[in-house]
Amino acid sequence: MKRMKAKIAYDGSGFAGYQVQPDSRTVQQELMKVLKTIHKGEIVQVVASGRTDAKVHATGQVIHFDTPLSIPDSGWLKALNVLLPEDIRVAEIHEAPEGFHARYHAAGKTYRYKWDRSQVISPFTRNYMVHIKQRPDLVKMQQAAEAFIGTHDFSSFCAVNTGVVDKVRTVRRLEFEEHGEELHMVIEGSGFLYNMVRIIAGTLMEVGLGRKNVSEVADIIAAKERGAAGKTAAAHGLYLENVEYDC
């Protein structure tokens, strides 16, 4: 038995999220369907670094699965990309290091959130960026972002009723990038609570649009209460970009 580690990308537009659920098209279901075909009807479990929600995209999700088959890496890459639907692509696949686990060994993740500041949003990006009509104040957003860096209890930035008890997480990097009319927020951390990136994005955009002050952000973190933060930014602006592993 070999464990395979793969980096995958998917366009979240056509999926009810990553994780299998009844009567919905999901990324995990499509992966398992193809692996079942390759394994002649045997069910193969697929483990990802974590779930992503409906309409959330991935450019660097990581998965693992176990297989008794002896197929070279290039053969796996070709077979999976031929059999998978076009909105999921396998970018890389290799035999995993001994004991590797895509979820348990994830040491950090990077997400990217994309806004489009164009006057009229392009029909080509409507599922891939969130349109902001008013011009946000990027300097204020950058100042406010500093409050997130470090280790904090992120209860204010977690969807309610998640069942997660420990809400302390470490944000290592939170930066903005401008690409023409596109504005990206790039956030890297040890791990993220449910909806955490989208609530941070929504809150920082409220600062950018003058609906919240820069100085409020530290208080919002200290409140440890979801109601203190801004709205959850829309799912289709979010990308899981990278998962780090020590091994």
Next chain:
Amino acid sequence: MKRMKAKIAYDGSGFAGYQVQPDSRTVQQELMKVLKTIHKGEIVQVVASGRTDAKVHATGQVIHFDTPLSIPDSGWLKALNVLLPEDIRVAEIHEAPEGFHARYHAAGKTYRYKWDRSQVISPFTRNYMVHIKQRPDLVKMQQAAEAFIGTHDFSSFCAVNTGVVDKVRTVRRLEFEEHGEELHMVIEGSGFLYNMVRIIAGTLMEVGLGRKNVSEVADIIAAKERGAAGKTAAAHGLYLENVEYDC
């Protein structure tokens, strides 16, 4: 009665082309539906610079329509973009110059054809670029492109049975652009025959992949026969980028 001229963009993925046809979703149909709503049930004809096929995109299609309504340009822009589906956007709209006609007065058009040379195509570009696995020889493609410049009978580059008699057209510019792994062909001319841009793209790519020689291209043009040229490149790589008017 005022004549309005608008520049529109659309994602061709969800359309059976520009022109109205029974039981199919088309760009013209969506435009007319919205204009009928704005005109309280009155049918408003929409005239475009020309048709585009199923899955072909536009970033700069031009249309005109007549209206008795007195709405400022900014009001038209807002109303149309609120009512239109998200895969059609109006980028600009103004009152047209006296006697303007979107089709008859089109003095030139620019099309762009996009290929993706990445090892694995991104799930985000599958409807917007055509994946080329083998590395094409761009220098050869550029050399071959020179034969198209000028005024020629383009019968070899026209889908059969179009009913068009005069197949002489002028190509003013044919250039390639590299944007990372993307390869674009930009072609500008007086007008284009049915499938002409896609057959030129397909033929030049065959040169790039070594399936045709650079020197063959002049002979293909001279043959004045569709069978002489290469395959018609796929529709979803094509963009109508600009329509020029003298007035």
